[in-house]
Amino acid sequence: MRHLKWHRNSFHPQLATWLLLAGIALFGAVALGGCQRTAPLPLRLTNITGHMPNLDFALTDDTGKAVTGAEYRGKVVLLYFGYTHCPDVCPLTLAQLHVSMQRLGALAEDTRILFVSVDPARDTPAILKSYVNAFDPRAVGLTGTPRAVEALSKRYRSAYTREPATSDGSYEVSHSSAIYVFDRAGRARVLATPSATQDDLVHDVRLLLNTQANS
């Protein structure tokens, strides 16, 4: 009741807050547009341009080679955290990404799905290779030391937790379900949450593929 009264009699603090936020958003949009000197891309997914760091990591790919984010410059990258002993949600996501790749046609050759294992204890490069190749030829499995995987996860404010093991020693890993999309210059551009549609993902990836790396 006290809150209601305060709200009625005061100078609409909520409205003032919204106006302030709108002003900041407008200023931000103008400033960003000024820097890029072009209209922002009409991306449909959650736009994270300028809010997440560039693609960078020090991991091992599924052939056993040490790789960094620079390895994938020039490609549009779809980054996803998962693990191979995940029989349901990870395959669902990867199968949907495979369908998206098919819809991109020849453009898909300039795209890479990076599947980062949040279960490096079980996911060797060889296991990862057979796993990701079962979904799409453009998919690459990445693993590394627990510390290196954690560093990449934290860089994108992602999280994962190893659940308690069952009597036979098997265990599940709860993990963030988002897909991070990077442009050819390695900049974080959009975030696809589980509720995102395949149409929007294909739209945005196509847009990024058709845009020069310096725009």
Added chain:
Amino acid sequence: MKALGFGMLLCAALLPGTVYATSAQDVRVSQAWLRILPGALPAAGYAVVQNTGSQPIVLTGARSTIYGEVMLHFSSVAGGTSRMRMVDGMPIPAHGMAHLAPGSYHLMLTRALHPVIPGDHVLLTLSFDDGSTLNTTFIARPANAVDAGPDSVTPPATGTTANAALPGTHGAAQDQD
């Protein structure tokens, strides 16, 4: 002696059917498939389970002669995090249906006695809360399949409700912003 044995067998066969219908008798399964992952990785089982009866039914699990262990699991996405947990049962409402579907209830199959390859037919024995069972053939599909495919042994049931809800589906509206 022979006649008595036959009589007992006849009684045993008729009694449950004439007095009570079992859950399994009210269940129709369609679009049953397994997602096969490479190597020794676990497989997942999906199907549409229809209850034609007037009582709710609970699917409590499944057995297989090929997989050493079959568990009923439930995947969920909450707060942007994917989780999977073992559950005791999947309820199937009276005159309704429930889905074993990606991102929701599903069977997790481990410890295959021999490699299962896409195209194989795998017999699973589904079990229900009244103890009744139902043998169902699941078709093995490749890792990147998104449904039962054209060669499903259990084709879509006629009169399927197209807008049936898929609770907890991976694509369900959550964290839209």
